[in-house]
Each structure stands twice: as structure tokens, then as C-alpha cells.
Amino acid sequence: MKKMTSSTADHRRLFITRQAGGRFLYKIYFIIFVAGIASLFYYRLTHIHSDHPLLWLIISLAEFWFAATWLFQQGFRWAPTFHVEYPERLPKDDLPAVDVLVCTADPDREPPSLVANTLLSLMAYNYDANKLAYYLSDDGGSELTFHAVYQASIFAKIWLPFCKKYNVEPRAPQVYFSSENSASGGVGQSFRQEYDTVKVKFEEMQERIEKAGRLRKVTNETRKEHKGFKEWDSKVDPRNHQSIVEVLLRGNGVDKDSEGNTMPTLVYVSREKRPGQPHHFKAGALNAMNRVSAVISNAPLVLNVDCDMHSNNSQALRHAVCYFLDPKESHRIGYVQFPQSFGGVTENDLYANGVKRIYEIEFFGTNAHNGPMYAGTGSVHRRESLNGRKYDPRVQLKLEDKSVPGSKNWAEFEVKAKTVTSCTYEKGKPWGDEMGLMYGSAVEDVFTGLVLQSRGWQSVFCSPERKAFLGLAPVNTNDTLIQHKRWSTGLLEIFLSDYCPWTNGVGKLKLGQIMCYSFYTLWALWCLPMLIYAIVTPLAMVNGISLFPKGSDPWFRVFTFLGIASHIFSLGELMWARGTFKMWWNETRMWMLKGSSSYLFSVMVTILKALGISESGFEITSKVIDEEALKRYKKEMMEFAVASPMFIPPTTLSLLNLYCLFKTVITIANVGLSSLDHLVLQIIISGYISIISIPIYKAMFLRKDKGRMPTSVTIYSILICLALLYLSSIFM
Ligand SMILES: O=c1ccn([C@@H]2O[C@H](COP(=O)(O)OP(=O)(O)O[C@H]3O[C@H](CO)[C@@H](O)[C@H](O)[C@H]3O)[C@@H](O)[C@H]2O)c(=O)[nH]1
Numbered sequence: 182m183k184k185m186t187s188s189t190a191d192h193r194r195l196f197i198t199r200q201a202g203g204r205f206l207y208k209i210y211f212i213i214f215v216a217g218i219a220s221l222f223y224y225r226l227t228h229i230h231s232d233h234p235l236l237w238l239i240i241s242l243a244e245f246w247f248a249a250t251w252l253f254q255q256g257f258r259w260a261p262t263f264h265v266e267y268p269e270r271l272p273k274d275d276l277p278a279v280d281v282l283v284c285t286a287d288p289d290r291e292p293p294s295l296v297a298n299t300l301l302s303l304m305a306y307n308y309d310a311n312k313l314a315y316y317l318s319d320d321g322g323s324e325l326t327f328h329a330v331y332q333a334s335i336f337a338k339i340w341l342p343f344c345k346k347y348n349v350e351p352r353a354p355q356v357y358f359s360s361e362n363s364a365s366g367g368v369g370q371s372f373r374q375e376y377d378t379v380k381v382k383f384e385e386m387q388e389r390i391e392k393a394g395r396l397r398k399v400t401n402e403t404r405k406e407h408k409g410f411k412e413w414d415s416k417v418d419p420r421n422h423q424s425i426v427e428v429l430l431r432g433n434g435v436d437k438d439s440e441g442n443t444m445p446t447l448v449y450v451s452r453e454k455r456p457g458q459p460h461h462f463k464a465g466a467l468n469a470m471n472r473v474s475a476v477i478s479n480a481p482l483v484l485n486v487d488c489d490m491h492s493n494n495s496q497a498l499r500h501a502v503c504y505f506l507d508p509k510e511s512h513r514i515g516y517v518q519f520p521q522s523f524g525g526v527t528e529n530d531l532y533a534n535g536v537k538r539i540y541e542i543e544f545f546g547t548n549a550h551n552g553p554m555y556a557g558t559g560s561v562h563r564r565e566s567l568n569g570r571k572y573d574p575r576v577q578l579k580l581e582d583k584s585v586p587g588s589k590n591w592a593e594f595e596v597k598a599k600t601v602t603s604c605t606y607e608k609g610k611p612w613g614d615e616m617g618l619m620y621g622s623a624v625e626d627v628f629t630g631l632v633l634q635s636r637g638w639q640s641v642f643c644s645p646e647r648k649a650f651l652g653l654a655p656v657n658t659n660d661t662l663i664q665h666k667r668w669s670t671g672l673l674e675i676f677l678s679d680y681c682p683w684t685n686g687v688g689k690l691k692l693g694q695i696m697c698y699s700f701y702t703l704w705a706l707w708c709l710p711m712l713i714y715a716i717v718t719p720l721a722m723v724n725g726i727s728l729f730p731k732g733s734d735p736w737f738r739v740f741t742f743l744g745i746a747s748h749i750f751s752l753g754e755l756m757w758a759r760g761t762f763k764m765w766w767n768e769t770r771m772w773m774l775k776g777s778s779s780y781l782f783s784v785m786v787t788i789l790k791a792l793g794i795s796e797s798g799f800e801i802t803s804k805v806i807d808e809e810a811l812k813r814y815k816k817e818m819m820e821f822a823v824a825s826p827m828f829i830p831p832t833t834l835s836l837l838n839l840y841c842l843f844k845t846v847i848t849i850a851n852v853g854l855s856s857l858d859h860l861v862l863q864i865i866i867s868g869y870i871s872i873i874s875i876p877i878y879k880a881m882f883l884r885k886d887k888g889r890m891p892t893s894v895t896i897y898s899i900l901i902c903l904a905l906l907y908l909s910s911i912f913m
Pocket residue numbers: 284285286287291318320461462463466486487488489556557558623624625626664667668671799800801802803
């Protein structure tokens with residue numbers, strides 16, 4: 182099935198590209214579906230509702246937007262394209278240096294032990310330690326986080342040699358030691374002994390970090406061990422504090438591990454923050470680290486990872502490097518993006534936060550036209566392209582190594598690094614626009630990727646067999662909806678920016694690329710057709726108004742075909758990505774919840790922002806969960822628990838559709854089946870919404886546990902429902 186587009190025979194090539202088979206079948210499906218969409222609009226245009234022209238217009242607009250998003254999605258589906266890397270062909274030594282930037286922002290939502298675990302997993306990459314430098318940005322300015330990084334720097338001295346000696350995987354110690362079969366991973370007496378020693382040391386470290394967390398302070402003995410703790414001698418307010426830069430491990434052969442090998446560099450950074458000075462959230466943090474790393478190591482490649490995502494594959498960096506050293510195509514590549522994969526999601530991915538569809542289906546499609554979006558974590562950038570250099574096809578650019586060479590004055594670095602992380606440093610400089618990560622969107626990653634691609638750079642999606650990173654996804658409904666509110670708002674901000682793919686993108690991006698960016702950046706607008714289908718359809722139904730062809734009408738088949746085919750297709754796609762039926766069902770439910778909640782709120786936030794009434798921010802997702810909630814999550818029970826405004830729209834819609842369905846069925850029972858014919862599609866739609874909302878009804882009326890729907894949400898939703906019914910009886 183698979184067609185090779187480039188020959189493996191060239192042994193100098195470090196990666197190859199191939200296209201998915203079966204394109205011909207897909208194109209047939211495409212043509213049939215397009216014919217279906219065309220028929221639907223033909224029907225709408227030739228059947229204008231003379232009694233209810235406004236309802237006709239609204240429902241037609243909804244269908245128009247469903248069709249438009251379907252069309253945008255073809256950017257992902259048209260030509261899925263895969264890459265294979267050959268890390269075994271890389272030169273034995275002299276690989277490019279890589280600076281690794283990790284960010285964290287809040288010790289309560291992102292526990293310091295998580296940060297330590299992520300750092301350790303990354304430090305243990307199978308790569309020359311002389312070439313690696315690690316920078317942790319702490320936007321929380323927390324002594325507890327600094328303490329965890331300090332503890333990690335000590336434990337790393339036995340962890341790194343242990344990993345390398347026994348080829349341990351995964352190299353995140355917390356994950357490694359908690360997995361049942363890790364102890365049987367190596368052979369012989371010496372492994373067993375060392376395993377036990379390292380495990381004890383790990384547990385001691387973990388206990389020190391956690392104890393500090395419980396006491397909310399670091400013990401005095403520990404504080405004396407490193408000068409860095411002095412920064413916290415007086416209280417550090419996360420929103421108002423000096424720059425803190427501490428070198429914890431000195432690379433270049435200065436600091437050694439327990440076996441005498443070089444350690445990589447490790448630096449803790451907490452940039453200056455002052456009230457009234459914009460800090461631009463994660464984008465600002467990454468730009469600050471970009472500058473600090475330029476002062477200290479200045480590697481030509483920069484990997485950035487979120488603190489909630491540990492390395493799961495110690496070879497991953499070598500896979501990424503293949504793209505930058507490939508003799509034929511490396512010069513065009515601006516960044517390499519790994520998929521985001523998540524460790525703790527339930528079997529059927531209750532909240533669809535495993536985002537399989539994005540990273541196991543859609544991103545392969547972007548490989549066909551200039552490569553994937555930048556996803557904010559698990560991506561390796563060419564420092565030059567990130568820092569504003571435009572791609573020039575006439576230049577066969579080599580990866581230029583401008584690393585800071587030779588012996589280093591670490592104390593001087595700290596002083597210099599503090600000046601480049603002051604909160605006024607960027608004043609009058611091109612950071613956030615011409616250079617580094619882009620400011621102005623809560624989805625700084627996609628924004629930055631779009632800008633880099635507009636400057637001519639291409640990216641590649643690199644997805645080795647063993648997952649490169651494993652992260653933490655939200656584990657309750659509210660966090661999920663809030664995360665998607667941030668994403669869809671940020672994405673819409675990109676569409677409305679100067680870099681809009683429809684204006685600035687034309688001529689700079691490929692058509693397929695514009696379609697993909699349109700799909701993502703206009704995510705939020707999905708709320709319009711979804712709300713129309715979930716509000717107008719049932720309200721028209723209880724008022725006896727038909728919005729679709731009768732069941733006996735041949736046009737009826739066009740609607741059922743489009744509805745059924747799109748569902749079967751999306752199910753098939755997910756199954757292809759090794760999903761389950763239930764996973765697809767959960768995903769569909771979450772799509773509706775996000776549509777009526779996150780996306781609706783983000784459209785409202787964007788309007789308020791345009792009017793100057795509110796600002797959008799960056800609400801950090803919590804990475805902690807209490808034990809009882811975790812039990813419910815494992816049982817795949819949806820968690821509501823908090824009286825969140827995010828729940829009101831979907832709860833209202835679930836009640837509205839259920840009520841309208843009952844009312845209509847009762848009327849039909851009284852009047853006779855003949856009255857069913859003209860409402861049959863509306864009954865199906867409301868029935869479908871009601872079935873998918875079963876977990877919401879249960880959470881409102883049946884459950885007794887703490888995760889049930891708060892009564893206030895139910896009451897508000899009932900009131901809104903009644904208002905809608907009343908208004909519709911007047912206006913329809
Ligand atoms: O002011 C801030 C806010 C956040 N972060 C860090 O940003 C990362 C992502 O935050 P998180 O709450 O985990 O958000 P997610 O929704 O999980 O992040 C996704 O979405 C973000 C864009 O909204 C991308 O930047 C991320 O890479 C992507 O994984 C974390 O490491 C945070 O510590 C900061 O450093 N400073």
C-alpha cells in the first residue's frame with residue numbers, strides 16, 4: 182500500500198518521506214460527500230421557508246459553517262504523509278549542541294516533584310552531555326520549585342549513569358520506579374544492587390521535595406547547602422520579584438557524575454516580574470530562557486518542553502537531529518514537532534484529552550504541506566529561525582554552531598543572565614514580534630509556528646514508534662472546558678491578528694496549509710452551528726415548525742447521508758489510530774460540550790476584548806487531583822463538582838432537548854403518527870443530543886457522589902430553558 186517517494190538507497194539520507202496508500206478511495210469518498218453538500222445547499226436555496234425566513238436563514242448558516250469546517254479539514258485528510266528517521270546513521274560524535282528549555286509557573290498546580298521528574302527524564306537523553314544545557318523557567322518564583330531542581334541536580338549524578346549503563350527506559354524516575362516490571366529490566370546481580378540503591382536515593386529525594394511542600398518551606402540545613410536559597414531570604418512574590426538565575430550544574434567537564442562523567446549544564450531561571458509590566462505568560466518565559474541560554478551555551482538547536490511532559494524515549498533527540506543534519510533537506514526545516522501524548526488518560530479517554538485525532542491523524546496530514554503547527558512542547562527549533570531569520574531557498578544553510586566555547590565564568594554568566602531577564606529588557610526590542618515566541622495570543626505556540634512558516638520555514642512531524650513524551654492532560658470536565666476556552670480564544674486571536682492565514686498567509690503558505698490553519702484558528706466559531714442545531718431545532722419542533730425535509734421526501738436522504746457518513750468516517754479514522762468505539766463516543770460528547778461551552782465563551786471573550794472590556798489571560802491547568810476524584814475518573818464517571826459557569830450552556834441544552842423531545846413525542850401520540858413525518862429529523866437530532874447527554878442527566882438527578890452536578894447549575898439551566906421556551910412560543 183505504501184509508496185516510497187524517496188529512495189532508501191541513499192545511505193547518507195537521515196530521513197525519508199512517504200505517503201499513505203488508499204488515496205484513490207479517499208478521493209471517491211470526497212467527491213460523493215461534496216456532491217452531498219452541494220445537494221443540501223441546492224435544497225436550501227430552492228426551499229426557502231416563506232413562513233419563517235429567519236429560521237431558514239439561521240439553519241442554512243449553520244449548515245454552511247459545518248460544510249466550511251469540513252472543507253478546511255481536507256487539509257489534514259488529503260494526503261497523510263509520514264517520515265522515517267535513521268538515527269543510527271548519525272555521526273558517532275560531534276552532534277549539534279541542544280539547549281533544553283522547560284517551563285513551570287505555579288508550585289500548587291504544578292508540583293515541584295513533577296518538575297524534578299521531567300527535568301531528570303530530559304537530562305538522561307542518550308546524547309553527549311557536553312552538548313546539553315538545561316534551563317528551567319519558574320514563573321512562580323518559588324523556593325519550593327528551586328529546591329526541587331536543586332535536589333534533582335544532586336540525584337542526577339547517580340540517575341544519569343544508571344540510566345546509561347543499563348539502558349533504562351523511560352528515564353523519568355518517578356515513572357520508572359512505579360512501573361511493576363522495571364526491576365526485571367536489567368540482568369545480573371550488579372543491576373539488582375544498583376537498582377535498589379538508586380531507588381532508595383530516589384525515594385529520599387522525593388520525600389525531601391514533598392516534605393518541603395507540606396511544610397511550605399525548605400529546612401534550614403538544606404538552605405545552607407546552596408547560595409541560591411538566599412534569594413528567598415526575604416519573601417518572593419510571584420508577581421513582584423527580582424530576577425533569579427542560579428547555575429546548579431556546570432557543564433563542560435566541571436561538574437561530574439558519580440562515575441566521573443561530565444554532567445550537562447543546569448540553570449534555574451525566574452525572570453523579573455513587576456506589577457504593571459506585561460510578562461506575556463509562557464511566551465515571555467520562553468523568550469527570557471532563550472536569552473539566558475544564548476548567554477551561557479547558545480546551542481544552535483533549542484528543545485522546549487512543558488514541565489508536565491516527561492521524556493519517554495531517550496533516543497528522541499537523535500531522531501530530531503536527523504532532520505537538521507540531513508544532507509538533502511535539512512536547510513528548509515525550521516522546527517521539528519513531536520506529538521503530544523498523554524500518560525494517565527482512561528481506557529476510553531473520557532474527556533478526549535488524549536487528543537489522538539490531532540496527533541495521530543491530523544498532524545500527518547500537515548506533513549504534506551510544509552509541516553505541522555508548533556505545539557508548544559516537544560519541539561526542537563533551529564535557534565536562528567526562532568530568532569527572526571527568514572528562510573532563503575538560495576542559501577544551503579548548514580546548522581551553524583555558535584555555541585559559547587571553552588571554559589566559562591559561571592558567576593559572570595549569572596550576572597549577565599539577570600540583566601537579560603529583567604522585566605524591562607525587551608522594551609524597544611523586537612522580542613515577541615520579529616524575534617522569539619510571538620506575543621498577543623494565549624496559544625503562543627501555534628501563533629509562532631504560523632509566523633515561522635510565513636517566513637518560509639518548513640516544519641516536520643516526527644513521531645517515533647516509542648512515544649517521545651508523555652504528558653498530563655486535564656482530568657475533569659471543568660479543567661478540560663477551561664483549557665479549550667483558552668485554546669479557542671488564543672486561536673481566534675491569531676486569526677484576527679496581522680498574521681491571519683487568509684490575508685498574510687496568501688502567497689506565503691500553501692493552500693492545504695491555509696486550510697489547516699483555518700480549521701484550527703476558527704475552532705471557536707463551531708459554537709454557532711452547534712448552538713443553532715441544539716437550540717433552534719428543538720424549539721422549532723415544540724412549536725410544530727419543520728426545518729428539514731419530511732421523512733417521505735427524497736431530499737431527506739441527503740441530510741441523513743451527510744449525518745451518517747460524517748459520523749462513520751470520524752469513527753473509522755479514530756479506529757485506524759487504534760481508538761475504541763467508546764472513545765469516539767466520548768470524543769463526540771466532548772466536542773458538543775466544548776462547542777456549547779468553551780467555544781461560546783471564547784467568542785464572547787473575544788468580543789469583549791475587541792470592545793476593550795476584558796483581557797484574555799493564561800489559566801494554568803492543574804496537574805493535581807484528589808484521591809476520590811481520581812477513583813471516579815478511573816471509573817470513567819464525568820466530574821462536575823464545582824459550580825462552574827462553563828457547565829451552564831451544555832446543561833441547559835441537554836434539558837431543552839430532552840424536554841422538547843418528550844413534548845413532541847406526547848403530541849404525536851395524541852395527534853397520530855402522520856404528524857411525525859415533517860419533524861422526523863428534528864426528533865432524531867434532539868434524540869441524539871439527549872442520548873449523548875446521559876452523563877449530564879445522571880450527574881443532575883441520580884448521582885449522590887461529590888462529582889455530581891451542583892444544584893445551582895441545574896437551577897440556572899432550568900431557568901434559562903424556561904425562558905427559551907417562553908420566548909420561542911412568542912416569536913416562532
Ligand atoms: O505564565 C505562564 C503560564 C504557563 N506557563 C507554562 O506553560 C506550560 C503550559 O501550561 P499548561 O497549564 O500545562 O497548559 P496546557 O493547556 O496543557 O498547554 C498547552 O497549550 C499551551 C498553549 O495554550 C501550550 O503552550 C502548551 O505547550 C500546550 O501543551 C506549563 O509548563 C506552564 O508552566 C508559564 O511558564 N508561564
